[in-house]
Amino acid sequence: MKGFSEKIETVQEYYFSAKLREVNQMIADGKPVINLGIGSPDLAPDPKVIEALKNTAENPRAHGYQSYQGIPELRIAYAEFYAREYGVSLQPDKEILPLMGSKEGIMHVSMTFLNPGDEVLIPNPGYPTYASVTNLLGAKPVYYTIDLNRKGRPDFESLEQTDLSKVKLMWINYPHMPTGAQGSEEILKELVDFAKKHDIVLISDNPYSHILTDAPRSILSISGAEEVAMELNSLSKTFNMPGWRVGMLAGRADWLQKVLKVKSNMDSGMFLGLQKGAIAALGLGKTWFEDLDDLYKNRRKLVWKLADKLGLKYEQDSAGLFVWCQVPEGKTAEEIVDNLLYEKNIFITPGKIFGSEGNNYVRISLCMPEFKILEAINRIKP
Ligand SMILES: Cc1ncc(COP(=O)(O)O)c(C=O)c1O
DSSP: OOOOOOGGOOOOOOOOHHHHHHHHHHHHTTTTOOOOOOOOOSSOOHHHHHHHHHHHOOOOOOOSSOOOOHHHHHHHHHHHHHHHHOOOOOOTSSSSEEEEEEEEEHHHHHHHHOOOOOOEEEEEEEOOHHHHHHHTTTEEEEEEEGGGGGHHHHHHHHHHOOTTTTTEEEEOOOSOOTTTOOOOHHHHHHHHHHHHHHHHHEEEEOOTTTTOOOOOGGGGGGHHHHHHHHEEEETTTTTTOOGGGOOEEEEEEEHHHHOOOHTTOOOOOOOHHHHHHHHHHHHOOHHHHHHHHHHHHHHHHHHHHHHHHHOEOOOSSOSSEEEEEEOOOOOOOHHHHHHHHHHHHHOOGGGGGOOGTTEEEEEEOOOOHHHHHHHHHHSSSS
16 A cells, blocks of 8 residues: 555544543543534424425435435525525526535535645634545645624735735635624625635635524625635534535535536436435425524523633624634633543533634534533532
8 A cells, every 4th residue: 555645634423423522422422412512403404394205215216316406496496585585586507506505515615726835715713624625635724713792794905915926715604603693794895805806716605694693694695706706605503404414505506517527427416305305494484484593592591601610711693503712811622621621521612623722712503402501500610
């Protein structure tokens, strides 16, 4: 054997892939671990979604390979969702590409646009996959910070002082994971102008648009965005379907065609039952989102209580599935995370896995029922 790819030395196994092995081992050893680490919605999808999956699975003719672009009804359902939820008009046959989760889209988009040596703007803190994929392709992450006092506005002023000549792509993510910064229409407008000025492809990763937000927003609703921006979206968080692996990419037809060129060499379409379930989910009305928000609001109040007990600081004006907490002076995030895991059997995420700007933070997930969060609170002494 003549060795592995040099590129795999640029990445580590995904934090949760390794950490959850340890947590699961603790559970197997009989430890009552409460997992407030990962953002995997714990609730079921709507019954109509399950019904659509079941009905399709029972059809003997539904088990063949599927279209590389998803069935037309799924693309139409996405287009209707974008029109209804964000006021964005998309052509279902040209401007929408269904994906198996949005995570795979990060790789496909990066493979479509990047050459070794290209630079990519990535938020710090931010979703670790943007940087790993960039590194795997021999491109270079260039980190930008966001201002949590200004809804997560990128630090455009320092970006303008940077040499951006090699920057080809910029990842943005509002509502922002892990901080919960909401973003705003103003910020999205600034981003579109910035991308145009510097000839950068803007990729908006938008899986949290409907979770505890003031308004669902899409970059594609900004005038002129269609020339410079594409958007990834996902059913994972919005419809409690993370294990289904259903997402999409929307934007310019000519760019989408190139992404399809990459993607169609990697998978052979998505099981029809999943597509039918996704169509049912995308058609759900306002009450689905309202009910979900009510539930997460109640959980978030309890997570704030837990954070208070731990002496952590957090912003109440935040969106998404997590509470982002600053650790008090004199303590480190690792200390808090390890103490909680090994002494109280409560798993939360250290902020450093999202980048250096996360070093003094921890992230607590809302994906646990209230009684479990209460139990976690009770495990901490006053
Ligand atoms: C910011 C962000 N982007 C993308 C994803 C991937 O979501 P999925 O692949 O389930 O659509 C996640 C999942 O946690 C995320 O937090």
